[in-house]
Amino acid sequence: MQTNENDFEMKVNIKVVPPGPKGKKIVEEDTEYLATSSKSLPIVAKRGRGVYIQDVDENVYIDFAAGIGVNNMGHIHPYITEKVQEQLFKLWHFAGTDFYYQEQVDAAKAISSVTPGKFKKKVFFTNSGTESVEAAIKFAKVATRKQEFISFIGAFHGRSQGSLSMTASKGIQKKYLFPSMPGVEHVPFPNPYRNIFGIDGYEHPQELTNAALDFIEKYTLKMYMPPENVAAFVVEPIQGEGGYIVPPMDFHKKLRKLADDNNMLVVMDEVQAGFGRTGKFFASEHFGVEPQIITLAKAIANGLPMGAVVVDSKLDFPELGLHSNTYGGNLLASVASKATIEAMKKEGAVENAAKRGKHLRQRLEELKERYDVIGDVRGIGLMQAIDFVKDRRTKEPAVKLRNDVEYKGFQNGIILLGTGESAIRLIPPLIITDEQIDEGVECLEKAIKQSL
Ligand SMILES: Cc1ncc(COP(=O)(O)O)c(C=O)c1O
Incomplete structure (x- = not known):
């Protein structure tokens, strides 16, 4: 090179x-x-x-910004660059949603192999975080046949209409833009530093978790959003754009239980916190949960545009044509992603x-x-x-x-x-x-x- x-x-x-x-x-x-x-x-x-x-x-x-948490293996990583350079002279694009090629399969295998959960997984490739969230919304709606969603105050899930409806970290992101997707409610995220429950979050993490979940159970699900309507919670393991808010360590497990008890799913948005950033491949691993739907983007191809949704294979779309795109699984991005994972493993x-x-x-x-x-x-x-x-x-x-x-x-x-x-x-x-x-x-x- x-x-x-x-x-x-x-x-x-x-x-x-x-x-x-x-x-x-x-x-x-x-x-x-x-x-x-x-x-x-x-x-x-x-x-x-x-x-x-x-x-x-x-x-x-x-x-210390790494392209907003993208270039996790550093800029112009020699091995990843070499692999992309080899691919540049073979084939760039072939529409991986409609046709077939090995490189996309290899990227899906590599991503699944590092994703938490022993169950069988399936991958849908996108080109960005917001598109991953859009795809996750569809997976959740189709799998549950329910339409509404709960996300969290302080969340950032993207800026296209579906993901924007779940975003709630800065007013400007929504200014003049109403309506986006209807059927989304925001509930308080357990923020240990500036929480709205008046609990000293650092001293009493469990109480903070319970307060957040009580709010959902006693108000949201009981008074205006019956669980029969709600497809999923959409949540970041650690809030990113909202200020790097780490919830109490028991929060995600308890949220998942609440979802399971009410026949709802949890979409774990690992776009910013995932892919090694927190010292585990996925931030949800710190919280002991194995998400059914994970959204990814940013670091997964070390700077080539790529996103992915990894789902429990039981939640796969039941029919051809329910969701698709043109560029998802693009050859250069697929090769970069597999090489990124190989380099991450090799270099620890x-x-x-x-x-x-x-x-x-x-x-x-x-x-x-x-x-x-x-x-x-x-x-x-x-x-x-x-x-x-x-x-x-x-x-x-x-x-x-x-x-x-x-x-x-x-x-x-x-x-x-x-x-x-x-x-x-x-x-x-x-x-x-x-x-x-x-x-x-x-x-x-x-x-x-x-x-x-
Ligand atoms: C948690 C999370 N989800 C989704 C997104 C949207 O990603 P993108 O900007 O690639 O659309 C971001 C972007 O910062 C994010 O941090």
Whole structure:
């Protein structure tokens, strides 16, 4: 593989205060030609290697956003790149939903082999997280012949009409867009830091779980959404866009029991937390549950667009034509996904996420001791966040400070991404080393100091 011309020194190096002159020009053009989306930092990338990104002005950053939790094996991973390069000269696309090829079967086998649950599974391939959630909605409706859904306050499941109806993490995501899919109700997620039940969630995790489930049983299912109408709960194992909220460890098991008791399914949305990020292949494994329907995307092909729904084979569509698409299981993405899983296993990436996650957590806890604007450090493995507050007692979100830290971080050489109202997520590639974590935390600390 010829890559030398694209190599650069893998070390944070800010040569011109970003955005530099070339970067500024591209940002201007982007603003002129691209529709408004959700841009957060004016970083203009040119190359990537491992955990580093070089911008168009030759600045080098350490990447603690990983393309929103996508490039888990790092940028331009040699083995995955080689496999995709081989495929590039064979065949790109052949419509895997209508015709057949080995590469799609191989990707499905590889994904099923790492998915929790001893039961037989089937995979439906999509191209993104939101499409995976749309497909999961159909699996649940068809399997139960019920139409309604329950999701959680703070959830993010995507932005197409079905998944948008389940999203509830920021008002702007729904502004002017009503109605989306009808028949979805949101219930409180057991958030240990800022919960609406008035229970000290960290001290009394079981009480917090019980309060959340009582709400569903005593109000939602009893008063306005009878279980006979409800196909499924749609839930993230750890809320991602909602602020990296880790529920109490007994929550998902009890939610599943409530679903089973009422002939409802649980769709576990692992799009952000899954695929090794938390130090296990799937975040639901930390909670001891084996989901019947799992939605995936982001990291499963290390940066080629791919999503998947993995279902208990008993829930497979009973007839041809109930659901399909054009690009699902695209050859390049299928090859990338299988190679990603092989590389993850060979390099122990999941174990590395667990070990390095502990180191990152310790470094963040140290920051919390030094800066009382950090109200909370939370997460599992390499899915960590720090939450900025105006006052630790009231936990009032320090939104401007969070935004300033993100921006100053960028100018100091670390790529960061906010989450929730006032938190910053720290989600580097899973192949990161302790030394690289220290390099990143140093940039982050400089950014905090400069923002106070
Ligand atoms: C949990 C979860 N589900 C679904 C999605 C939507 O994925 P996509 O942006 O690929 O449509 C996201 C995206 O952040 C997510 O975090």
